[in-house]
Amino acid sequence: MxxxxxxxxxxxxxxxxxxxxxxxxxxxxxxxxxxxxxxxxxxxxxxxxxxxxxxxxxxxxxxxxxxxxxxxxxxxxxxxxxxxxxxxxxxxxxxxxxxxxxxxxxxxxxxxxxxxxxxxxxxxxxxxxxxxxxxxxxxxxxxxxxxxxxxxxxxxxxxxxxxxxxxxxxxxxxxxxxxxxxxxxxxxxxxxxxxxxxxxxxxxxxxxxxxxxxxxxxxxxxxxxxxxxxxxxxxxxxxxxxxxxxxxxxxxxxxxxxxxxxxxxxxxxxxxxxxxxxxxxxxxxxxxxxxxxxxxxxxxxxxxxxxxxxxxxxxxxxxxxxxxxxxxxxxxxxxKLPAFLLFIGVLIPAESYLEYINITKNYYEKNTFYNGEGFSVPQYIIDNNLETKDILFFEYHIGYWNLNTLPPTIAATHPSNICRDELFPFFGNPRKTDIEELQYLMEEIQPKIVITRKGKRIFDKKLTDVNTYIDTYLSSHYVKLATVENAEILQRLE
Incomplete structure (x- = not known):
């Protein structure tokens, strides 16, 4: 031809x-x-x-x-x-x-x-x-x-x-x-x-x-x-x-x-x-x-x-x-465009290639393509019949959706909003500061289960006061029940 x-x-x-x-x-x-x-x-x-x-x-x-x-x-x-x-x-x-x-x-x-x-x-x-x-x-x-x-x-x-x-x-x-x-x-x-x-x-x-x-x-x-x-x-x-x-x-x-x-x-x-x-x-x-x-x-x-x-x-x-x-x-x-530009173009979606490998591996290990703590933590909670009322996700808060429950306060909808106290007046929050909101969450609501991320500060490292408070409170009133992937499931002490 x-x-x-x-x-x-x-x-x-x-x-x-x-x-x-x-x-x-x-x-x-x-x-x-x-x-x-x-x-x-x-x-x-x-x-x-x-x-x-x-x-x-x-x-x-x-x-x-x-x-x-x-x-x-x-x-x-x-x-x-x-x-x-x-x-x-x-x-x-x-x-x-x-x-x-x-x-x-x-x-x-x-x-x-x-x-x-x-x-x-x-x-x-x-x-x-x-x-x-x-x-x-x-x-x-x-x-x-x-x-x-x-x-x-x-x-x-x-x-x-x-x-x-x-x-x-x-x-x-x-x-x-x-x-x-x-x-x-x-x-x-x-x-x-x-x-x-x-x-x-x-x-x-x-x-x-x-x-x-x-x-x-x-x-x-x-x-x-x-x-x-x-x-x-x-x-x-x-x-x-x-x-x-x-x-x-x-x-x-x-x-x-x-x-x-x-x-x-x-x-x-x-x-x-x-x-x-x-x-x-x-x-x-x-x-x-x-x-x-x-x-x-x-x-x-x-x-x-x-x-x-x-x-x-x-x-x-x-x-x-x-x-x-x-x-x-x-x-x-x-x-003249060298051939390696085409090679670079093929390599650009490297994140996608890695994720294809990840979901395939996850399927063979867990018999599901769905992956991440937002799935595995709720599944652990369901399998072990843990309390989901007033559960508090400091991380992986998509877990609320998978557990058919709600954040314990309106400020906790997005975990970082707990520390954005300048926004509290706009949704009628009776608490005025981030420390007050945390105290209400931990000392008044007293969630039976708290989810954090292993090895990571709960709030921005610049927020020294709230990090000091929550670290001290969790160490005194909660015990680590389980580590699921990178999530730590904490249970309140009786």
Whole structure:
């Protein structure tokens, strides 16, 4: 067979249709994330979202039975999955696959407005990798939910096909804010961008579309308020969704040196791109991406901290800008890509390979793919008929879900919230300090069973007073009943 005929056998990426690209993205995302479907918890926040989702599925609005520092649509996402599929880790993690798939596909679609299809597909692949690997990103985080709403919203704005598209973009942006409140900054800056376009072009339709964008945002925000208004709990929404995050960002700030690296990286990149004319700053896609990136970075400054999973909000936007610059470099210098780059690409999902080995080993040893202390500790408690009323998980608190029980106090929903006493007034906690909350938990409720992590301080090492109190109290009133994997099960002395 001739070389020419061989070329006709295989389709190049540039010939792929959108359904083929979507299927390819799904297969890649599923392959990378599938082995983590069976992990008990990957990030403590995910466990907390599941607990609040279950509470809402049981009929309790967020912030009423359990409490955490996120807008209500984060919990609505988990509640809808639980209400539909029941207690299913697989359903939740599969939903995470769909979130990453949506984000990657629309990142590809946005990139395609300024780059070739082949380059855009590569950007989509890197989007999948950066949203699925490294750190705690294999779980389902609120950032995964918000970018799966935000990126399609940007695409609708770029398409600018109709008033309905802009309204839908506004609805998506409103939902984004009600998943991650800090995203109000990029959403607001995009609104200013649309207003600038409307005033600059002097087209009445653009001004009307800007209004529709704002209307869409307000519709979603008001929709989250209505259940609280109907049940005469409007102030609960206001305190938990608006006031508490403002207090939290003021109380828990990183130093400027911890915040600086990401800003230095982005700043140097943009300076290089500008000086070498790799970015066309008159291009609407580039402008919208820059406005959005700037908005996310401002939100990091206002929030005063950047955890690893926060960067999920930045990755899709920045990847496209990087892709544009790299595409320009390739066109200018036409380097030959060595074969080892393909080898590196195969090695990138190393975490997934290791987890495939882990679940296979776990199946042969325990006859189940499910693994982690969030499963093994509840199973030990059930097998040994231990008390589950007022059980206290200082670690592995997904165990509450697996035991069909609740945290002993609302502050203990997320273990770290016990020490965030600046938030106590926002969920009506009668205790005023973290020490008072701990004293109430240990001396008044007196849980029969306490779960800790072997070899790890219960609270942040900076919190000397609470660590001293809890270490002293546990050593005096509890005895280690068992060690299950890395968890220690403590039983109260009679």
């Amino acid at each position: 001739s070389l020419k005929r061989n070329k006709n056998v295989f389709f190049t990426i540039s010939q792929w249709k959108n359904p083929s690209i979507l299927f390819f993205f799904f297969c890649l995302t599923f392959f990378i994330r599938f082995p983590f479907f069976f992990r008990d918890y990957i990030d403590r926040d995910e466990s907390t979202f599941i607990l609040l989702g279950q509470s809402w599925a049981n009929g309790f609005l967020p912030y009423t039975q359990l409490w955490d520092l996120k807008p209500p649509l984060t919990f609505a996402f988990f509640a809808s999955i639980i209400a539909t599929f029941g207690k299913s880790f697989i359903a939740i993690r599969l939903a995470g696959v769909l979130l990453v798939l949506i984000t990657a596909f629309f990142t590809f679609k946005i990139a395609q407005t300024v780059l070739s299809k082949s380059s855009s597909v590569i950007i989509g692949v890197f989007c999948i990798v950066l949203l699925s690997l490294f750190g705690s990103l294999q779980g389902v985080m609120s950032e995964h939910i918000c970018v799966a709403l935000f990126i399609p919203g940007i695409y609708l704005i770029l398409s600018r096909k109709s008033a309905l598209a802009i309204l839908c973009a506004g609805l998506l942006m409103g939902a984004t804010v009600m998943v991650k409140l800090n995203m109000a900054f990029p959403v607001f800056f995009i609104g200013l961008f649309l207003l600038y376009e409307a005033l600059f072009t002097k087209q009445k339709s653009y001004l009307a579309w800007t209004v529709l964008y704002g209307v869409g945002i307000l519709i979603v925000i008001i929709a989250t308020i209505i259940p609280y208004y109907i049940t005469d709990q409007l102030f609960v929404w206001w305190k938990s969704v608006i006031l508490a995050p403002l207090e939290y960002t003021g109380a828990r700030r990183y130093s400027i040196f911890k915040l600086a690296p990401i800003f230095v990286i982005v700043g140097l990149f943009l300076l290089y791109a500008f000086k070498n004319n790799y970015l066309n700053f008159k291009n609407r896609t580039v402008q919208l991406l820059l406005v959005s990136t700037f908005g996310v970075l401002v939100s990091f400054i206002k929030g005063g901290r950047i955890n690893g999973h926060y960067l999920i909000q930045l990755h899709p936007l920045f990847l496209i800008l990087v892709g544009i610059v790299l595409s320009g470099l390739f066109l200018r210098y036409q380097p």
